[in-house]
Amino acid sequence: MPGYEVIGAEEQAEVDEVFARGGVLFRHGFDALRNDCYKVRDFEVAFAKFMDVPHALAVTSGTSALRVALAVLDLQPTDEVITQSFTFVATAEAIIEARAVPVCCEIDDTFNMDPQDLLARITDCTRAVIVVHMLGTPARLVEIKKICDDRGIVLIEDSAWGCGGSLNGKALGTWGAMGTYSFDFAKTMTTGEGGMVVFNDTAMFERAKAWHDHGHENNPAVPRWEDTRAGSGFNYRMMELQGAVGLAQLRKLPAVVAAQRTNRDAVLAAIADIRGITLRVEPQGSNGTADAVVFNVPDKAAALRCRAALLEQTISTKILPEATTWHFAETWTHMPELVAAHGGTLTEAFPRSRARLEASVSLPVFVNMAADFPSRVASALRASLEK
Numbered sequence: 001m002p003g004y005e006v007i008g009a010e011e012q013a014e015v016d017e018v019f020a021r022g023g024v025l026f027r028h029g030f031d032a033l034r035n036d037c038y039k040v041r042d043f044e045v046a047f048a049k050f051m052d053v054p055h056a057l058a059v060t061s062g063t064s065a066l067r068v069a070l071a072v073l074d075l076q077p078t079d080e081v082i083t084q085s086f087t088f089v090a091t092a093e094a095i096i097e098a099r100a101v102p103v104c105c106e107i108d109d110t111f112n113m114d115p116q117d118l119l120a121r122i123t124d125c126t127r128a129v130i131v132v133h134m135l136g137t138p139a140r141l142v143e144i145k146k147i148c149d150d151r152g153i154v155l156i157e158d159s160a161w162g163c164g165g166s167l168n169g170k171a172l173g174t175w176g177a178m179g180t181y182s183f184d185f186a187k188t189m190t191t192g193e194g195g196m197v198v199f200n201d202t203a204m205f206e207r208a209k210a211w212h213d214h215g216h217e218n219n220p221a222v223p224r225w226e227d228t229r230a231g232s233g234f235n236y237r238m239m240e241l242q243g244a245v246g247l248a249q250l251r252k253l254p255a256v257v258a259a260q261r262t263n264r265d266a267v268l269a270a271i272a273d274i275r276g277i278t279l280r281v282e283p284q285g286s287n288g289t290a291d292a293v294v295f296n297v298p299d300k301a302a303a304l305r306c307r308a309a310l311l312e313q314t315i316s317t318k319i320l321p322e323a324t325t326w327h328f329a330e331t332w333t334h335m336p337e338l339v340a341a342h343g344g345t346l347t348e349a350f351p352r353s354r355a356r357l358e359a360s361v362s363l364p365v366f367v368n369m370a371a372d373f374p375s376r377v378a379s380a381l382r383a384s385l386e387k
């Protein structure tokens, strides 16, 4: 599972260094006090290098990363942004915060955006698509990127779960114009709260950098309090202690993901011959983060039986089937903008997604996995599905 499992001395040392070198917790300025210690800046440089992109911008959360990415597009109230029905509420919230129209589409057997349904929902008002790599498995990026490129639609990847994963050797989050990451405490790498936006385009990066900092251009010719600005913005700046923790966590990311893949494979091997399990499909060329093992079972009752049996073994599931209300757009009746965009009701808005999600189970994959975890999982599932 996440970076919190491996948090420790290295993160502590990075934080200690901030205090040892002057204790400046703000990412900008205070040059005379900070002894050249710039953790957020260093984190951005290291992250961009890791992802092999020209620019990265650290922000306060994965939610604000989405908001900052959308701010770059200067969306107008009739502009539509399409995302997928199975995601965390944050993806839709960011679109609503950006004052655009939130549209969701069905998922397919990857449990991510269905390219065919995306095509069906594109209109003349569609400005952007936010594809999500839910629970660490890549979406069908090749197809979705082509659909966007052919129509001049901006592709953004919500890679909150995809940090450290790739498709065809290219890092998740780097396929579109912008990619966003979450470093909350449940993610593959964590800074407690935090996020990152990566960019392939320098002009987009410059706009985002200013917008996330009240419009500050950080003009080197003038002090910050006399700084120049070309537009308004907001404050989503990351602070130095998060940057410090992020530097240590990023160094651990390859080992974390490698351990998850090994442990995922052990779980897959243990459940391979259980009748009634249909594994989530991974697009060809996927190298996901292996955050979870997701599969379909015959029906909703079977999914609930699996969860109950796993809980009896003190094994929790991860989002499916228990947390669809936070992760399935059909249930988000508290978002009037989303309801209006889908004809006034979300009931039956995504029937194929509902059918897939309600008959599914997601198992967490840990970095530090107990040796008997796969066999305990297998016996609980076997008892639920083969009786």
Ligand SMILES: Cc1ncc(COP(=O)(O)O)c(C=O)c1O
Residues within 6 Å of the ligand: 061, 062, 063, 064, 087, 088, 090, 091, 132, 134, 158, 160, 161, 181, 182, 183, 184, 193, 194, 195
């Ligand atoms: C798909 C997705 N997008 C965005 C976010 C928001 O990230 P954060 O919790 O850092 O705001 C999450 C958080 O779980 C998520 O799962």
